[in-house]
Amino acid sequence: MSTETISAAASAAATERSRTVPGGLALSWRQFLYWYTFFYRTWRGTVMSAILGPVMYLTAMGVGIGTLITHGLPGGVSYLSFIAPGVLAATAMQNGIFEGSFTVLGSVKWAGNYWAAVNTPQRPQDIMFGTAMQGLARTAGMSVVFFAAMVGFGTTHSLWAVFALPVALLTGAAFLFPMMAYSITLENDQPLMVVFRFVMTPLFLFSGTFFPWQQLPAWMHPIAFATPLWHGVELCRELTLGTVTAASAAIHLGYLLVALAVGIALARRSFTRRLYLER
Amino acid sequence: MSDLPGNVGRVSEPIPAAEVLIRAQGLVKTFPKKHGEAFTAVAGIDFEVRRGEVFGFLGPNGAGKSTTMRMIGCVSPVGGGHLSLFGLDPNTAGPQIRARLGVVPQEDTLDVEMRVRDNMQVYGRYFGLPRAVIRERAARLLDFVQLTDRAEDKVEPLSGGMKRRLTIARALINDPEILILDEPTTGLDPQARHVVWDRLYRLKQQGTTLILTTHYMDEAEQLCDRLVVMDKGRIAAEGAPRELIERYATREVLELRFPLGEQEQAAEKLAGIGERLEPLPDRVLVYADDGEAALTEAYRRGLEPLTALVRRSTLEDVFLHLTGRTLVD
Numbered sequence: 040m041s042t043e044t045i046s047a048a049a050s051a052a053a054t055e056r057s058r059t060v061p062g063g064l065a066l067s068w069r070q071f072l073y074w075y076t077f078f079y080r081t082w083r084g085t086v087m088s089a090i091l092g093p094v095m096y097l098t099a100m101g102v103g104i105g106t107l108i109t110h111g112l113p114g115g116v117s118y119l120s121f122i123a124p125g126v127l128a129a130t131a132m133q134n135g136i137f138e139g140s141f142t143v144l145g146s147v148k149w150a151g152n153y154w155a156a157v158n159t160p161q162r163p164q165d166i167m168f169g170t171a172m173q174g175l176a177r178t179a180g181m182s183v184v185f186f187a188a189m190v191g192f193g194t195t196h197s198l199w200a201v202f203a204l205p206v207a208l209l210t211g212a213a214f215l216f217p218m219m220a221y222s223i224t225l226e227n228d229q230p231l232m233v234v235f236r237f238v239m240t241p242l243f244l245f246s247g248t249f250f251p252w253q254q255l256p257a258w259m260h261p262i263a264f265a266t267p268l269w270h271g272v273e274l275c276r277e278l279t280l281g282t283v284t285a286a287s288a289a290i291h292l293g294y295l296l297v298a299l300a301v302g303i304a305l306a307r308r309s310f311t312r313r314l315y316l317e318r
Numbered sequence: 319m320s321d322l323p324g325n326v327g328r329v330s331e332p333i334p335a336a337e338v339l340i341r342a343q344g345l346v347k348t349f350p351k352k353h354g355e356a357f358t359a360v361a362g363i364d365f366e367v368r369r370g371e372v373f374g375f376l377g378p379n380g381a382g383k384s385t386t387m388r389m390i391g392c393v394s395p396v397g398g399g400h401l402s403l404f405g406l407d408p409n410t411a412g413p414q415i416r417a418r419l420g421v422v423p424q425e426d427t428l429d430v431e432m433r434v435r436d437n438m439q440v441y442g443r444y445f446g447l448p449r450a451v452i453r454e455r456a457a458r459l460l461d462f463v464q465l466t467d468r469a470e471d472k473v474e475p476l477s478g479g480m481k482r483r484l485t486i487a488r489a490l491i492n493d494p495e496i497l498i499l500d501e502p503t504t505g506l507d508p509q510a511r512h513v514v515w516d517r518l519y520r521l522k523q524q525g526t527t528l529i530l531t532t533h534y535m536d537e538a539e540q541l542c543d544r545l546v547v548m549d550k551g552r553i554a555a556e557g558a559p560r561e562l563i564e565r566y567a568t569r570e571v572l573e574l575r576f577p578l579g580e581q582e583q584a585a586e587k588l589a590g591i592g593e594r595l596e597p598l599p600d601r602v603l604v605y606a607d608d609g610e611a612a613l614t615e616a617y618r619r620g621l622e623p624l625t626a627l628v629r630r631s632t633l634e635d636v637f638l639h640l641t642g643r644t645l646v647d
Contacts, residue, residue: 045454053451054493060413061446073440077429155427157393159444159492160413318394 060160063168070161070169071176073152074142078173085177093185096126097192100249113251116196116280123194124203124279125248127185128210128271134181135211136239138174139218140231146170147223147313157314167310171215178211179204189279197281206278209295210271216302220309242268247276267298336368339496339527340390344399347385359385361551362399367496367529372522374545375531376538376633378643382551383531384424387500390529391421404495417445420494424501426481428488430474434465437473438488445492452491459487463517479510486517497521499530503537515540535633547637554640559633566639567631568593570609574616574623575601584621591615596638605635 060066078085101119108118146153156166186204189195195203222231245255246268255263263269274291277283347360360382367373375383388394389401392412401408403415429437435456442452460466463483468476473484482502489497502518503511518541522528532538538545539559547555547562555562572592576584585597592606606612609628616623638644 045451050451050454050493053447057445057447057492058414058417060417065446066413069444069446072443076436076440076443077432080431150429150431151425151427152429154423154425155429155441155488156444158391158416158419158421158423158489159441160417160446161444162413315393316395318388 063162063165066161066165067168067172069159070156070166071172073156074170074173077152078177089181089184090188092181093126093130093188097123097188097194100126101192101194114280114282117194119192120194120196120280121251121276122249123189123192124275125246125272127182127189127203127207128275129243129246129248129268130185131178131182131207131211132214132242132268132271133239134178135174135213135215136218136234138177138211139171139215140222140234141228142170142174143219143222144225144228144231148226153314163310163314164307166314167219167306171212171219171306174215174219175208175212178215179208182207182211195279197279197283199277199281199283200279203275203278206271206274206292206295209292209299210267210275213267213271213295213298213302216299216306220302220305223306223309223313242266247272267295270294336370338366339369340365340367340401340403340529342366342390342399342401345386345389345396345401346398347382347389347394348397358551360389360397363546363548363551363553365546365553365556367527369495369527370525371543372528372530372541374538374542375529375548376533376535376542376545376637377531377548378533378637380550381548383548384500386548387498387529387531391419391498392416417492418495420489420492420497422482422485422489422497422499422502424504426485428473428481428484431472433470433472434460434476434484435469437484438491441488442491447492455491455493456487459490460484462490462520463487464513477510479506479513482506482510482514483517486514494526496527496529499528501531501533503532503534511537535637538633545633547633547640549637549641549643555636562633562636563631565636567635568605569607569631570612571629571631571635572604572606572609572612572616573601573625573627573629574604574621575625576621576623584623587619587621588616591619594639598644603635603638605631 097119100122105118112118112121153166157163182204218234221234225231245259246252246263246266252260252263252269270291274283274288277287342363342365344362344364345360346358346362349357349359351357363386375386377383385394389396389408390403392403392408392415396408404418406415408415429440432440438456438459439449439452442455457466460469463486465480465484465487468480473481476484486502499518503514506514515537518528522541528541530541542559544556544558545562546553555566557565574584581597581602585595585602588595588602588604592604592612594605596603596605604612604616613626613628634644
């Protein structure tokens with residue numbers, strides 16, 4: 040144990056400074072620091088699974104199943120090149136949903152760390168944004184690893200491909216915030232299982248990730264178009280295959296940004312309700 | 319003291335009343351019920367807390383103490399009436415007020431998977447304190463709550479008393495001007511309670527302003543300079559513990575137990591002894607300034623209690639008198 044040499048005057052000055060409350064970004068950053076400390080213990084396992092997951096996925100789905108599928112894909116691309124950007128976006132969605140679920144529910148029901156944070160200068164929205172920052176940081180990290188694997192497997196066919204990364208992150212964010220808004224209202228994890236099984240999995244399978252959306256029955260097309268994931272998958276694929284146009288980029292980006300804005304508003308509202316208004 | 323020339327020959331001024339840190343007037347909190355009518359947890363209470371005093375909220379479960387604490391802690395909106403801390407409005411200056419408070423919640427909200435020292439660190443960061451400052455304070459505070467040798471351990475295996483002491487240490491990390499404790503010793507065994515009381519007593523002697531809620535009258539009597547007795551969302555009485563006992567109870571109490579079935583008859587025979595009788599389900603309390611004399615009189619009237627005990631009046635008696643109920647059901 041090291042003995043610190045902080046003078047009483049310096050300590051008092053630090054207290055004085057701590058009485059001035061900074062803006063929302065700095066407060067959110069404090070919440071992010073909490074999560075940094077919290078997850079620091081487990082970073083090795085997280086990195087391992089982040090690397091192993093996509094490599095296994097691309098090998099099994101692309102190289103394994105892909106060799107059986109030799110025709111019928113738009114543009115005549117290989118199956119691996121077709122699904123890789125889709126899985127990039129879908130995995131970002133999955134990460135967004137996971138990060139917005141157990142972390143939030145655990146903080147409010149099991150670990151109780153939100154109930155500690157509310158007693159500090161943190162406001163509910165700072166707690167929300169700080170938690171989202173850490174969820175997005177992890178999603179970004181996973182996406183970077185996945186993208187590196189995609190490059191390694193030779194599935195990026197255009198320089199536009201680098202923009203698939205931020206689009207994937209945006210797709211993750213479009214799911215992270217609504218999920219946080221929902222998770223903070225819960226009392227146990229049963230409803231989360233329902234979301235995973237009946238929302239996340241169907242989205243994962245039927246948003247054009249593994250096969251062209253045109254294959255879906257016509258009545259399902261509007262449903263696909265309505266999900267942010269479809270827009271994320273389509274835009275990521277157009278970027279990595281180099282088929283993107285200004286119009287399609289504008290539509291997909293616009294949709295994702297609107298979904299993000301709505302999600303943030305919802306998350307802000309339900310965090311304020313649970314952590315402040317309804318106490 | 320320095321002898322400043324300007325002070326020479328001046329008549330000593332009256333000691334100024336200590337600064338009021340918290341002021342509540344007609345404070346109300348109502349919760350909407352899911353179905354049906356609203357539930358009023360705090361039904362219009364007034365109080366003031368001054369710098370350096372230990373102020374208590376005494377009352378049974380459901381009296382509105384914790385709800386009041388949450389409004390004071392600016393983690394729940396003021397439902398009605400007026401509340402100010404440090405002259406600031408909780409509805410608009412919550413973060414600024416919370417930066418100056420330390421809070422020990424009723425339920426421990428520690429990070430049980432983190433080490434003791436890390437708990438201090440993450441909490442201190444919420445206040446924007448530099449790491450080095452937190453490290454120095456954490457060492458000092460963990461020493462104060464006698465947890466230095468557990469600093470590198472995880473929180474999970476610590477005893478209930480240790481966790482509560484850690485929560486107290488954590489709440490002091492920002493050098494708060496007011497420390498709020500919601501039932502600080504509920505759920506602790508007697509020995510652990512005494513250790514917590516001892517630490518709180520030291521804080522009191524150092525001049526820290528403490529606000530605490532409790533349903534233990536001995537806790538309130540030992541620690542509080544001033545307290546309010548709460549019942550059903552209202553303040554039933556306010557004052558120093560001794561003052562309240564003098565006002566609402568006699569100096570002594572005679573507690574008599576009778577065989578089953580004979581209590582009612584006995585209570586009738588006791589009529590007129592002491593100032594007041596309080597028949598409870600399991601015993602009869604006789605309020606008298608001289609308990610021994612009251613007991614002698616009871617024997618003289620031919621009563622044969624199973625047990626007889628003369629004790630000093632406590633806040634429990636005050637509460638019983640004011641509400642007709644005991645503090646801990």
